[in-house]
Amino acid sequence: MSADLAVRSPGRSSRLTGTKPLFRLALRRDRIMLPVWVLVLTLMVVSGGSSIEALYDTPDARAEVARSMTANSSLRAMYGPVFGDSLGALVAWRFGVFAATLAAVMSLIIVIRHTREEEESGRQELLSSAMVGRRAPLTSALLAALVANGLVALLITAGLASRGSTGALSLGLAIGATGMVFATMAAIVAQLTESARLAKGMTGGLLGMAFLLRAAGDSGRGDGSSVLTWLSPIGWAENVRPYAGDRWWVLLLPVAAIAATGAAAYTLAGRRDIGMGFFPARPGPAEGRLGTAGGLAWRLQRGTLLGWTVAFAVAGVVFGGMAGSAADLVGDNEQAREIFARMGGQEAMTQAFLAAMAGMLGMMAALYTVASVLRLHGEETSQRAEPLVANRLGRLRWAAGHLVIAFGGAVAVMLAGGLGLAIGYGDDFGPVLGAALVQLPAVWLLGGLAVLLYGALPKAAPVAWGVVGASLLIGWIGPALDLPQSVMNLTPFGHLPKLPGTEMAWSPVLLMAAGAAVLVAAGLTALRRRDMLT
Incomplete structure (x- = not known):
């Protein structure tokens, strides 16, 4: 060039x-x-x-x-x-x-x-x-x-x-x-x-x-x-x-x-x-005040986390306020009711709408988690990571600081979205909040995939965006296009219980949480063994 x-x-x-x-x-x-x-x-x-x-x-x-x-x-x-x-x-x-x-x-x-x-x-x-x-x-x-x-x-x-x-x-x-x-x-x-x-x-x-x-x-x-x-x-x-x-x-x-x-x-x-x-x-302080990898990661990503948290809270209030009008939205249209039932898994339109909106918040939270995980890739390719890991700070400690923000931040944004959804709806506070939090294992699973790609194949790490985008696309337009359940199940969100209104199914939740832990462990192992910037 x-x-x-x-x-x-x-x-x-x-x-x-x-x-x-x-x-x-x-x-x-x-x-x-x-x-x-x-x-x-x-x-x-x-x-x-x-x-x-x-x-x-x-x-x-x-x-x-x-x-x-x-x-x-x-x-x-x-x-x-x-x-x-x-x-x-x-x-x-x-x-x-x-x-x-x-x-x-x-x-x-x-x-x-x-x-x-x-x-x-x-x-x-x-x-x-x-x-x-x-x-x-x-x-x-x-x-x-x-x-x-x-x-x-x-x-x-x-x-x-x-x-x-x-x-x-x-x-x-x-x-x-x-x-x-x-x-x-x-x-x-x-x-x-x-x-x-x-x-x-x-x-x-x-x-x-x-x-x-x-x-x-x-x-x-x-x-x-x-x-x-x-x-x-x-x-x-x-x-x-x-x-x-x-x-x-x-x-x-x-x-x-x-x-x-x-x-x-x-x-x-x-x-x-x-x-x-x-x-x-703005120039920094004369003496450093960040003594840990977690402190550095928090300093770098706190603004992003705050923005996502506020946005989810506002979106939750808006969606919750719309829940009471869900029945008016579809009227007597049976096809519309079937679409919301597929997204929300519940015949009661209000509960189906709340479940669908909780699922949508979960899919958006996956974008935050993947972006936070891939911040590791950005720090490495910009050569800001090498001076850190060249000293006593090991790669795992450096990566762990960012991963705590990525996976813990997902909890914060979904908690904010769930609270907003419950406040906007004004009823069933516990079940509505649970509908939001049950999305976390699927969010973590996609985040774990991003960790694995970054650790093992850093050049292919952006592929994680494609996986999250495909999940969002299937979850958004799949019910409207009447895609078969086999296609809907290609996303981790398709296996989650559709709360509120249905019984809690622990098996898929625990399996996805365990899968996320395995993917993160495999990604960190690969990161520890490979050369940086390769």
Whole structure:
């Protein structure tokens, strides 16, 4: 790559020199992550059309569910208002907000990965020693995000074209444009801070604020006209109103935001040195205060754990508040009841809904655990681990500090989610909390797999993300697509007892907990025997 960049005519290089090879490098590095994100996002939206058509197969049924959703403020806060009762409008209502949010997450990860993370690791300084323009890294990162969001928009348009090409195009563009808004926001944040972790946290905070603004606005008014809704880029996406009038002019808002924030990012990028930020890093104390590996791991991951814990508590309260409306959500639709029964394992709709939401929290908690485990891989590849384990601190003690945060943190986030779910529901406090905590063995099992992959095959450690993503995808859309039970059982969550309402089954819980312990032990054994950075 350096040779490719260096073969340039001498002289003063353009500020965009080297963009093309850096762009190719970004696509090569994201050759697995990017397609997975794009396919999962597309499948979630496109498959939703079939599931909603199966649930509400007549115009009268669709009109009734649209009226019910419009009258329910909790559901409006969660999914947004319903602007029409056609099949396409219901797909846009049910999946539009979440798809736009996930596109934003994908975009901020891509941009920070290829800007601030590259600078923090020192690789960007090495590349920039060749003839690379000052703004080439930022341009290549934004182009990678543009490719990802463009593919999402294109595939959603193609997948839903049979239900109305105009509405499919407006929905695809709304989701892709939202992703690009947060890509350019992430580009600004990447110039401000010297830490990739802090940059992700700040951009994630902006995304969370945008979601809460939209939710607050939609909960009060069911027509999307609240000022709070219009202050949120996610609110712009829903107000495009795919399949319900297609307000094309609303797309001018994200276009203007992309232009403004992109220009600001380019201006900032041209006024700082590589590796530096406009918010200087706070110097540490003159004397070290971290005496243990666990203390270091806690210092590195406490912000992430706090963010997940607060998010789970809030999500639990929201889901618990919606539980009482579960029966209104499906009405007399037997197919909808069967879907919730498959997710929740209980004929009583309220209990089935609570069980389904507890399971969803568990699958999200697996993302936290795997991310915390793979922090070991990041510390090793960034060469921060080698100076630690080269001294008296052994590898096992070093790894154990992070694993305590990963597996113990899963307990904290699920406890927060369970408490929120019980408080939001306002009844059956113990059973609802138990429904959340029973998800932990499955979370630990996936975390144990990540430990094994990291310890034995560090280059294959990111595969753990694919396993968790597949579990989330099967658990989310599997019941709606009526997948056979054999497929549902491919995820550890498919074997857990569906609490509350059913009897507690200890066998799968204990087996998964034991399996997680075996995987962790095997991973640590492999870590102890292999060379670091190999």
